[in-house]
Amino acid sequence: MSIVHGVNKNHYVNQALAKTAVLISVMALSVSALATVGGGQRIEILGYDKAEQKVFVLRHYDDGRGRLPQLYYYDLSNKNPEKLVEVRSLYINPKTKKYDEFEDSGGRFSKELKQIKNRVVALKPTYTQVRVQVESLRQQKKSNLQSWLGEIGQGTEYQFNYKLHADEAKYSSPVHSATAYSVCLTSDNVIYKVPNQPYALSTVKYKGTLMEGGYDYQDAVLLQQTK
Structure with missing residues (x-):
């Protein structure tokens, strides 16, 4: 039986802790290497500005690019209120x-967005059947589909022209278009009625990219009373 003298027990404890720390670091690096860089896009309906007669919406980008959400509005006083207007002035670098x-x-963007949120009236959801009426559908095989990170390979691209009908066809939209990567265009069966106006908002969802197996995109749609 051999006896080792003069060895501090803490020495072995420190070695074990050091090995554990190295192992955790390696695992963390492996996880970060596998982190996704793609993502979907979703719509947030901010509300209605009664004074300006505008409905503001945000498009959020849930990918790894770090983009600010894009601000839009519908101008209900316009002759073509269904047109979604993109706000660019808040994104100009001084x-x-x-x-x-x-x-x-x-x-600046955060400050202006906060002011908009403070002055708009939130639109309450009304859960009802929202029917997607496909007016036309074209499909095309593509061998070099692109993403923001580069080429992602081949796939089938579907070009939809569609209308929305909601609340037993009391509300309908003009024709809209969407580019999708599956034969599926769906609604969340909810509308947001604008108070004292003949309009309501809804959203459609579709597979908007094939990056990393595919992510869903949302689009906002303005509907008008038909009855």
Whole structure:
């Protein structure tokens, strides 16, 4: 039986802790290497500005690019209120004078967005059947589909032209279009009625990219009373 003298027990404990720390670091690196960079797009309906007669919506990008959400509005006083207007002024970088969707320069975007949220009236959801009426559908095989990260291979692209009908056809939309990567265009069966206006908002959902197996995109749709 051999006896080892003068060895501190803490030495072995420290070695074990060091090995554990290395193992955790390696595992963390492996997980980060496998982290997704793709993602879907979803719509947030902010509400109705009564004074300006505008309905504001946000498009959120849930991918790894770090883009700011894109702000839009429907101008209900316009002759074509169904047109979704993209707001670009809040994304102008004061230094470069160029559109920048990645940096909230001086917190301007966040400040303006907060002001909009404070003055709009939130639209309450009404759960009802929303029917997607496909007006036309074209499909095309493509060998070089692209994503923001580069080429992602081949697949079938579907071009939809569609209308929405909601609340027993009391509300309908004009024809809209969507580019999808599966033969599926769905609604969440909910509308958001604008108070004291003949309009309501809804959304459609479809597979908007094949990146990393595919992600769903949402689009906002403005409907008008028909009855």
